[in-house]
Amino acid sequence: MSKLQRILIVEPYYGGSHKQFIETLLPLSVNYDDFKLYDMKAKKWHWRARTSALYMSQVVDREDTKFDILFASSVLNLSEFLSLRPDLAKIPIKIIYFHENQLVYPIQAQKERDFQYGYNQFLSCLVADQVVFNSNYNRDSFLLAIKPFLKMMPDYRPPNLDDLIRSIKEKSRVLYFPIKFCHVPLMHTQTREKTVLHIIWPHRWEHDKNPESLFRILYTLKEHNIRFKVSVLGESFSQVPAIFDEAKKKLADEIINWGFCTSKDDYYQILSTANVALSTAIHEFFGVSMLEAAYCGCYPLLPARLVYPELFPAHYLYETEEACVDRLKQFADCPERIPMPLDIAFSRIDWTYIREDYMRLLSAKPLQSSTVNNHSSSNHTNYLTVPEDN
Structure with a gap:
């Protein structure tokens, strides 16, 4: 079993699946002090995305910066957060986890897409050392949408955009959301x-x-x-x-x-x-x-x-x-x-089977290529069938 590093978790939207996700990760540590969590209530998502970096930069303890990993969800504007806290920018590994991405979020009728949300996520990827998505669809849709999304800029678009996208792709991986x-x-x-x-x-x-x-x-x-x-x-x-x-x-x-x-x-x-x-x-x-x-x-x-x-x-x-x-x-x-039992590969997302992958992520160890790309390794494809009704 890999040894966990000391991890600072910053979650501006601590509720729903975001909270469930973090509560699943925390028991990985025998010593709870290996994790330090700063969170905000899961309310007014749009304002959390706009302003949480400033608030978090003020509340994260300035005397306690000896962390090995910074782990944050993509609700946080990581680039803004680190610019406000250059001491935390020195943490060796900074990980951003995408529960969703704003580049393909469906807008409501008669509303324009708010450019800032997606742009914040793009900048967060540039400053992160590792970018983790909860599904292949999430990762692929994000990477494919960057170029058309940035065409919303009227002028002065980044001249080396292809290189920037390539750099994000190279440090991206997929780890399915773990369900217990x-x-x-x-x-x-x-x-x-x-x-x-x-x-x-x-x-x-x-x-x-x-x-x-x-x-x-x-x-x-x-x-x-x-x-x-x-x-x-x-x-x-x-x-x-x-x-x-x-x-x-x-x-x-x-x-x-x-x-x-x-x-x-x-x-x-x-x-x-x-x-x-x-x-x-x-x-x-x-x-x-x-x-x-x-x-x-x-x-x-x-x-x-x-x-x-x-x-x-x-x-x-x-x-x-x-x-x-x-x-x-x-x-x-x-x-x-109605046909039973269901033939769904629950084990691909079962915490019992993917726990070690998260241990490796939070131990600063490289994941196996099969896990990074498509979760195709054999120990992730066993079926956990639901019993047939009697």
Whole structure:
């Protein structure tokens, strides 16, 4: 086992999957003091991206700078942070971890893309020693988007842009987001719905998860007199798309769970009763909620785009809303006959299997090339199948 270095973690958005990620990493250390975490609450993401570097530069202890590794998520403008704290710029290895990238984030209708978010991430990559993405899709979409993104600049674009992109590519690697499946209880063999199709949508209530598509699909099912139940879960924030209020009224007879589950146990219990987990996302770089739902035995239906083709076999993907409706109609005929067990390679993202890769990352050791490129090494491709319902 590699020995961990002393690590400074800076997380400006400490909530949701960002918090889950860090809480997974912290137990790597026998001595908790090997890690020092500075964080900010997961609120107002846009302001965290704009201003967290200044705040963090003030609160990180100036007397405690003997770190070997600086580890930050891409919400932090690393270049700005290090310019404000040149003492921390001397840390030997600076790692930026991308849960998402702003270069391909879908903008809402009638809004212009805010150039600054993506530009901050580009600068962070230039000053980082290692750039880590949570999926191949995240990495590839970021690298391919840099050049067209910077064409938004009216003039004085960097003359050596190809060299800059190449330098980022050379220090980039992929480490899948680690999920502790051992903490996910498998209760579904006793509680799965067997008569009326139960659909679950486990996503944030924001435009990038495309709730309009979800409700079009459900409205179509209802218009065709297809019997179903639905649980619309996920966290909501201060600005909730108006479609949710409309849908709550139109689907009042079908809704059995509505809103965020504060209890993880309650959340898993709902997953254990559902037949299908549905995604309609137009923005997804990993998809923890869909993977957890699938592990709990929900048949995943996902759009054939974004990260999903990387993590799920083709028969779980749909090309159009019409195709998705057709699949749901078939499942509604007899929920008990939905194909089980699921053939998804959960082990590629299971903490038990990829823990050593993170140990190597945080021990300043090189990762094996197969892990960096595509997670194709044999110990990452074993299937962890979900038990078939009885």
